Amino acid sequence: MNNALIIGQYVPGDSLVHRLDPRTKITIIFFFVFIVFLANNIASYTLLTVFALASMLTSRVPIRFIIKGLTPVWFLIVFTFILHLFVTKEGTVIAEFWIFEFYSGGLIQGIAISVRFFLLILVTSLLTLTTTPIEITDAIEDMLHPLNRFKFPVHELALMMSISLRFIPTLLQETDKISRAQASRGVDFKTGPVKDRIQAIVPLLVPLFVSAFKRAEELAMAMEARGYQGGEGRTKLRELKIERNDIFIFILFAFVIAGLFMTRTYG
Amino acid sequence: MRKKLVEFRNVSFRYGDEGPWVLKNCSFEIYENEWVAIIGHNGSGKSTIAKLLNGLLFPQEGEIIIDGKQVNEESIWNIRKEVGMVFQNPDNQFVGATVQDDVAFGMENRGVPREEMNKRISETLKAVRMQDYRLTEPHRLSGGQKQRVAIASVLAISPKVLILDEATAMLDPSGRKEIMETVGSIQDQRGLSLITITHDLQEVVQADRVIVMNNGELWKESTPREIFTQKEALRKIGLDVPFVAILTEELKHAGVHLGAAPLNHEELLEDLWTLHSRT
């Protein structure tokens, strides 16, 4: 059994950020994503950066997890920075190199865009780092609730998400087991021409599908036996609750927005 | 008189209209506070009985009565409150993201208020000795622990009948022991009818009564003591007898005749002791 397995990126903790209602976190991030695009000078960028970094520090998530979350997009950030530096021809020339001329406008835009990127990714990964997948599911179910009126199967969607989360570790273990069994029968997953390696997937995928079907069938029967009849008339053990902390954060965030509108440049 | 909780009246079942009969004209009764073991080779129809008991399947012929109510499309919602079931595969019946979510699942389905759920989760997890794992995720539990959670989930609904459908078959010996100890103490405390469908002879010996299935027919219904005297007949239908029964028979061949058929080591030794001190 692989006890080290972590689903998603959740880092357990008991910080203020961890304890916030997942709906609070999702709402704030949603608005943050918009207002990042409103920042347009040093003061407004500083304000948002301070907010993001303060959240990060409050969450007490070890910095290495955050850096790990950023690695896949590092390249993108650097790339956009360089692109702006080379392409934008505004402001004064600040440096020359071979056939290139670098403008101050390019440098500033490059920095601005990179910071924007960085903030977006930092804040969204903070959500997944401090919120369990099941909490996110609960929040989504709750926030999509109004769609019920349009016959949108909100409950079923949430159930589907939570069951798939529940079975990810099980299916990973299963994949491991089957690939060991097939490797023992002479399948080579690691070397050989690409064509062979693609073919080697079949003996892995077919048993996985067969087992997934069987599990689905048995799970459906077990759920039925325990009185499952769909979402109607159900109560819920998991309860989302807006508490004082959430209200505090909303107010704080409102101040940040107000501050942003005060500091940004108009015209 | 003891209350009759389960009754099968001439029940026959098959999958589809063309398939072979999986269950043929079965009739039996199970009473409150009773432990009945159902045994039989794979494909003998024992698991079908379990599924018929709480309306996961419906018979083509005959009727099934649970606590005075006939099992049909209309009554299953209530029947499933009376009949709780634990299945074979520990993974494929664990619905919740954590232990407490799984125990809550059945109660959520029935609209139990949140306060009450929390209370019953504590109670039932304690009953199966899993109270320390309330927030644990399923992939961090052993098979035996998952099955105990499954039992707690069923108990949370307070059923009158608890069915274990080969619930120990995929567990290692220590997991099996855990489950059987748990189930034994629960039955004592709650006085529910217990139906265990099993191959494990130790489970059979503990039961009050045994129903033996063979090729979809009810082959025999009796006490474990009586059943296990029929070694050859049981072997013929693919079943085994416990060591004590085998030894008793071999002793008979060797000229040592014991009185009533002993069921466990203590009884056998006691019988031998009496024999020795009498002569």
Next chain:
Amino acid sequence: MDITFENVTYIYQQNTPFAHKAIQDLSFHIESGSIVAIIGHTGSGKSTLIQHLNGLSVPTEGEVRIGEYRLSQEHKPKDMKELRSRVGVVFQYPEHQLFEETVAKDIAFGPQNFGVPEAVIKERIKDVIPAVGLSESVLERSPFDLSGGQMRRVAIAGVLAVKPDVLVLDEPTAGLDPRGQKEIMDMFYRLHNEQDLTTVLVTHSMEDALKYADRILILNKGTKFMEGTPEEVFSQKEALQSVQLDVPEMVQFLNRFEEKFGQQIPFRNQSVEEIAQMIQQIIKELNQDE
């Protein structure tokens, strides 16, 4: 093939925060042609041990020798295929590995991977089908249409068709009914003798270990806890109980008999019949004494 473990340690996910030792300083020897039962709780290192037998895992420290093959950090064979063709592994619930359209194709899958010519494979399928107790009528059927017990036999046939020298069985009877269990174990016992195999049987069943094994190896927390013949191992009831393992029921009974009657019936892996006769003798003598 002889199998030797020399001071084998295996660490999962080494150099990560999740590293843990599954096997620690494990040494033992399995003689060619013998049946060895490996017993231990879930998590005792049994599965990891099995993975070393066909190179799915290579020791972190120490060395595993299987016939002429050597597995260690210094000797990592590039291609494990040859070793895997000589060590057949029947995993727990082997029917989960079936995937082909027909039984015949699934049985042929292993031998094909190991480069056995088609004509030879055909011959082997013919041999192996009756050996696992199936009839040739299943060959063109889909393995997924068969019963659970039949599927398991097909999976076993797929391993046997490779003609391994060593057969590793990981709880081969799990989930079967008593008759199925006995049939499968008797089948392996017969194959072991007929084909001169070396058999490693991982089991929870003390009764099976007693009945079939020449030697028993008991693992506890990744180390060797005990090793010996069934008689040697099962006479140490206290030691076994200290790691929550039972002795076979017959041994339990003999112990209690001794407590009650003060007369010892030494355990020598006798049949129940022999035990009954000895009890009869003892009772007779006791009665004469009085």
